[in-house]
Amino acid sequence: MTRNEIEAEARRTEGATTPRGRILVVEDEPALRELVARAMRAEGYEAEGATTGREAIEALAGRLFDVVLLDMRLPDGNGVEILRRIKERDAGVEVVILTGFPDVTNAVEALKLGAYDYLSKPVDLAALTRLVAQILERSRLREEVRSLRSRLGERLAAREFVAASPALLAVKAVLVAVAPTSSTVLIEGETGTGKEVVAAAVHRLSPRRESPFLPINCGAIPSELLESELFGHVRGAFSGASSDTLGLFRAAEGGTVFLDEVTELAPSLQVKLLRVLQERQVRPVGSTRSFPIDCRLVAATNQSLEEAVRNGQLRSDLYYRLNVVRVVLPPLRERREDIPALVAHFLRELNNRFGRRVRGVSAEAMEHLLSYPFPGNVRELEHLLERALALGATEEIGIDDLPDLRPRRLGGAESPLERAERETILEVLRRTGGDKDAAARELGISRRTLYRRLHEIGVEGAG
Numbered sequence: 001m002t003r004n005e006i007e008a009e010a011r012r013t014e015g016a017t018t019p020r021g022r023i024l025v026v027e028d029e030p031a032l033r034e035l036v037a038r039a040m041r042a043e044g045y046e047a048e049g050a051t052t053g054r055e056a057i058e059a060l061a062g063r064l065f066d067v068v069l070l071d072m073r074l075p076d077g078n079g080v081e082i083l084r085r086i087k088e089r090d091a092g093v094e095v096v097i098l099t100g101f102p103d104v105t106n107a108v109e110a111l112k113l114g115a116y117d118y119l120s121k122p123v124d125l126a127a128l129t130r131l132v133a134q135i136l137e138r139s140r141l142r143e144e145v146r147s148l149r150s151r152l153g154e155r156l157a158a159r160e161f162v163a164a165s166p167a168l169l170a171v172k173a174v175l176v177a178v179a180p181t182s183s184t185v186l187i188e189g190e191t192g193t194g195k196e197v198v199a200a201a202v203h204r205l206s207p208r209r210e211s212p213f214l215p216i217n218c219g220a221i222p223s224e225l226l227e228s229e230l231f232g233h234v235r236g237a238f239s240g241a242s243s244d245t246l247g248l249f250r251a252a253e254g255g256t257v258f259l260d261e262v263t264e265l266a267p268s269l270q271v272k273l274l275r276v277l278q279e280r281q282v283r284p285v286g287s288t289r290s291f292p293i294d295c296r297l298v299a300a301t302n303q304s305l306e307e308a309v310r311n312g313q314l315r316s317d318l319y320y321r322l323n324v325v326r327v328v329l330p331p332l333r334e335r336r337e338d339i340p341a342l343v344a345h346f347l348r349e350l351n352n353r354f355g356r357r358v359r360g361v362s363a364e365a366m367e368h369l370l371s372y373p374f375p376g377n378v379r380e381l382e383h384l385l386e387r388a389l390a391l392g393a394t395e396e397i398g399i400d401d402l403p404d405l406r407p408r409r410l411g412g413a414e415s416p417l418e419r420a421e422r423e424t425i426l427e428v429l430r431r432t433g434g435d436k437d438a439a440a441r442e443l444g445i446s447r448r449t450l451y452r453r454l455h456e457i458g459v460e461g462a463g
């Protein structure tokens with residue numbers, strides 16, 4: 001056994017009896033950092049140190065800590081700013097601020113950003129240890145409640161919306177701003193980019209949160225059925241209609257209706273929906289009466305609405321009604337900064353669900369994830385991690401726990417330069433919608449060269 005293996009084994013056996021916790025000590029003063037880290041280890045926790053904000057953020061990439069002890073004044077920036085970035089990276093980690101300069105404004109700011117507590121220096125080690133124990137106990141209880149709930153089959157309708165990239169932070173700001181209004185929100189994005197999460201967040205952040213959130217997939221239900229699903233029907237309206245039904249719009253009274261894949265609505269239903277939105281009332285199938293509705297509409301589509309209007313799939317008057325507040329979710333490959341934060345989020349959830357304590361993904365695996373184009377977007381990332389845990393990853397998700405995602409050149413690993421080139425080529429191809437002639441022009445290379453590179457990259461269909 002190597003020393004590392006012995007240590008790992010010791011940690012494993014020790015872990016069975018001692019309370020476990022992973023602590024990151026962010027402090028530029030080496031003596032203090034060591035002192036605090038040693039105090040944490042003496043409690044049976046794993047402790048690691050970071051000297052700067054940047055080191056702290058790097059330490060958090062793809063790895064889960066339970067508690068971060070964060071010095072307020074670091075050589076490379078203000079603690080409040082670093083706290084904000086830590087929380088973006090991993091909303092689940094608890095942060096305790098340590099400072100030599102008690103400053104009320106900063107303290108308030110830090111607590112608002114989700115810091116757990118604020119301790120002033122000189123650090124009282126006994127108080128700090130008590131606080132950390134309390135945090136760990138509280139997280140343990142919270143996890144227990146959560147896993148009980150998920151075992152009871154409760155669907156987490158209120159799933160957290162993770163955002164770390166500028167693009168998604170902007171989306172989040174829009175959500176926070178529009179949620180309290182009753183404006184119609186239209187969400188556009190490829191499959192798996194989080195349209196339903198966003199729709200649920202709009203509902204959850206709105207005053208309507210106590211009323212129902214009712215999603216319906218317009219593409220999955222035949223239009224005859226869909227009409228009565230949406231607007232209800234009266235008894236005898238058609239064979240099989242044995243009693244009156246409310247329909248989604250009335251059932252969602254006070255809440256939110258989420259029309260998924262709205263461009264799939266049949267033309268006749270588009271007309272009816274338009275009228276409902278204009279008059280704010282519905283007429284059930286077979287009824288002569290109309291009923292007022294009070295619900296917010298959120299709609300989603302995975303194709304461009306303009307495109308749908310242009311090719312006659314979507315009525316333009318409905319388009320204008322729906323296109324009030326527009327939220328565009330870029331594909332994951334265009335916002336890779338979200339990947340570490342999503343990994344942390346999903347790992348916390350999966351650890352909970354599987355009863356594991358996977359500590360993160362290896363640097364190599366993270367690099368792999370960061371360079372993969374994710375055609376299935378966030379859902380695909382979630383499934384990759386779930387698969388890794390299901391196949392038995394217990395400590396850390398390594399490269400071998402991930403399926404071989406990367407198209408590789410025959411005869412060896414890709415160099416960073418080759419990777420940059422491949423990414424550029426694929427990026428341009430996406431932009432040109434797969435038009436190789438246009439891509440070659442944009443890249444300033446000949447068609448022949450492009451075809452050869454595509455072949456080397458292993459892109460299918462390259463001639």
Ligand SMILES: Nc1ncnc2c1ncn2[C@@H]1O[C@H](COP(=O)(O)OP(=O)(O)OP(=O)(O)O)[C@@H](O)[C@H]1O
Nearest residue numbers: 160161162190191192193194195196197302378379
């Ligand atoms: N920003 C995010 N934060 C947390 N989880 C996310 C985020 N975006 C997506 N997810 C997760 O990824 C999965 C796919 O998201 P969602 O179902 O909302 O995608 P979608 O855009 O509606 O996809 P589709 O077009 O296929 O219906 C879900 O499990 C969701 O919880």
Ligand SMILES: [Mg+2]
Nearest residue numbers: 192195196260
């Ligand atoms: Mg969806």
